[in-house]
Amino acid sequence: MAKQKKSIELENISFSQGRDSYTLLRFFPLKMSVDVMVYEDGVKARVKNIPFAHLPKEIKKIVKPN
Numbered sequence: 001m002a003k004q005k006k007s008i009e010l011e012n013i014s015f016s017q018g019r020d021s022y023t024l025l026r027f028f029p030l031k032m033s034v035d036v037m038v039y040e041d042g043v044k045a046r047v048k049n050i051p052f053a054h055l056p057k058e059i060k061k062i063v064k065p066n
Contacts (some may be wrong), residue, residue: 007034008028009025013063020038021039032051
């Protein structure tokens with residue numbers, strides 16, 4: 001059995017929802033969650049962990065959690 005990575009670093013993947021924009025930082029395949037940097041009105045606000053299922057469909061196609 002192959003050992004799975006605990007997290008996968010992501011680069012240059014971002015999306016917007018409302019007035020906030022998000023940049024993906026890392027993907028956790030075991031927990032099916034993603035750490036994102038939240039930008040509110042263009043200013044870094046915080047790092048947030050969100051479930052993979054809450055990402056837009058276009059972003060899910062890029063990340064592909066095999």
